[in-house]
Amino acid sequence: MNRRNLLKSAIAVGLGAPLASVATATPAHAAGNYDVLVTEQVKNKVMLFRAINLWTPENLGWEWAAPAQSAWARLNDARFRETDRFGWVCMVAAGGGKVGMVNFGDDDALLWSATPGGNPHAVEYVRSHGVVVVASSESVSSALPYEGYLSVYAPTNADDPATLGSEPVDRIEYTGAHGLWWDGSFLYALGSWTLAKYRITGSLKGARLELVQKYGWPTRFDGHSLDMDFSDPSRLLLNGAQAIWSVDKADIRQLTNIRPQSPGVKSFARAVDGESFWLQSIDVTDPVPGQSRWWNEYVQFFDPTGKPSYRRGLDYYGYEGRFYRARIASTRLT
Template sequence: MNRRTLLKSAAAIGLGAPLASVAAATPAHAAGNYDVLVTEQVKNKVMLFRAYKEWRPENLGWSWAAPAESAWARLGDARFRESDRYGWVCLVAAGGGRVGMVNFGDDDALLWSATPYGNPHAVEYVRSHGLVVVASSQSSPEVDYEGFLTVYAPTDADAPGTLAPVQRISFSGAHGLWWDGSYLYALGSWTLAKYRITGTLRNSRIELVDKHVWDTVFHGHSLDMDFTDAGRLILNGAGALWTVDKQTLALTNIRPASYGVKSFSRAADGEFFWVQARDVTNPEPGRDLYWNEYVQFFDAAGNPTYRRGLDYYGYEGRFYRSRIASVRLS
């Protein structure tokens, strides 16, 4: 498929914009009428599907396979972001230690990559500064604390190849990142933090604005926008699902007893979906089953509706994260 043709017919979903107008476009499929970006670790690919359609090969909107290198093992995070020079790019992070920026175009070229190590769990792009931030959940050969944020800044905001590490911040169990156009939010084992961006180009840094620290370990995992309310984020931790007020960092528990969730996304109509580890759904003694072969969908009331997997691909997939894609397929 010509990706640039696809891009010409794509509708960009704004960082703070709900999906109501998208869902209303085809009332027969109001539920699930959005695109889902997943990371799949058997073939180590990023894959893009329309939610309500069966995830057959002919319905695959786009995919990208990580290089066959140990540092690219276990793709965990992927998200679309818009850049001034290349248009839409896909940010990817792999548990083996590597992160990168993929050109969502005809060549799907890897525009930039780096190796922060420490089991990277999230990567975010700050378009206004050309900045990239990575959340690593563990220690690395260069960092002895358990979790950290790495900031990469450019000499040319439109040239990812000029990115270089400029800042490293200790952040226990760093798992989630989200840039909402104004602030960067980070989530870890004990802390939810809010940062502003200071400086320009290679002098850019992130500066703490506010934080929430839990009294007991929270094990925060994924962090994303809440499409039902532009003033909130959504996250999972402490065996539950939560919304977060972006101004105050106040949390509201919206679904207790939701254990082993690796990622959680909610659409404008309240429908949501998650990847829940098989350690919880189908435990097998002696195995580390942190993935699931299915993405499970729910209606706005929280009732399971349908699930999506790679049943038509001839193998059992291993999904780690899923999210509503910022790029809309035609």
């Protein structure tokens, strides 16, 4: 692969500092002049591209392929986070049951992995405590049959992710857990019925999630992804109830519907200039009776007014990709 040089601190987001202090370090840009990290489930890879460029093999900035094991099937989530020992890593979660930490360096080694089970949909690294939190949307075992969990993994050395254990130190029942976001101060979690805000208490193996605020919907919301809003550091973006929402981090009960009539969205992101993109299930864009298809071969981009502008797929790779999630990368290609 033609490896690009990386400006690894160009737009560091939520990596141990509150987003309010990070947003000013996020450069203004022309439309599409940022990098997108996608999970692709045909080849089961994480892939990094500049949004505005054609997504050709020559323009591929970085990729990582999951091990050929059933527990690593269906990469659902990927995000860059910074660690004290290894520098930048890519946190990955697979529907088959695995999560891991990939060395975003010369060897792309799998530095740590665990098997929380239950169809992991999101994984987050909390640098201040060295803790990993996983959102699983289903029961993790016959002994733990609840429909969704937050699993907490903790290290013996907070500065060294290699000391993370393979078994969780705590689990919290959380129906349909799909989304997680750490903003440097608090961890936010999204599920089928609930949006919650936690702080991390304790240290090392004593680390736990302490509930700060919780919002529950009266009818099933089916929340999917959580992401920062690059256009407003005081807010997060989420999707559920067939719409896109903006939420005030200071009071998560304050939600604004910013894009109604948006069914089947798996992830949504908004850049600093208001340009946005989503991954919408192909069941919505190209329905086939009797089939359930949760991916799309294209990531759809929108201009700041919300009008469709361009889309990106793997047209130059000789196969139709199956993207599940797409987000603005917290590293930047040169």
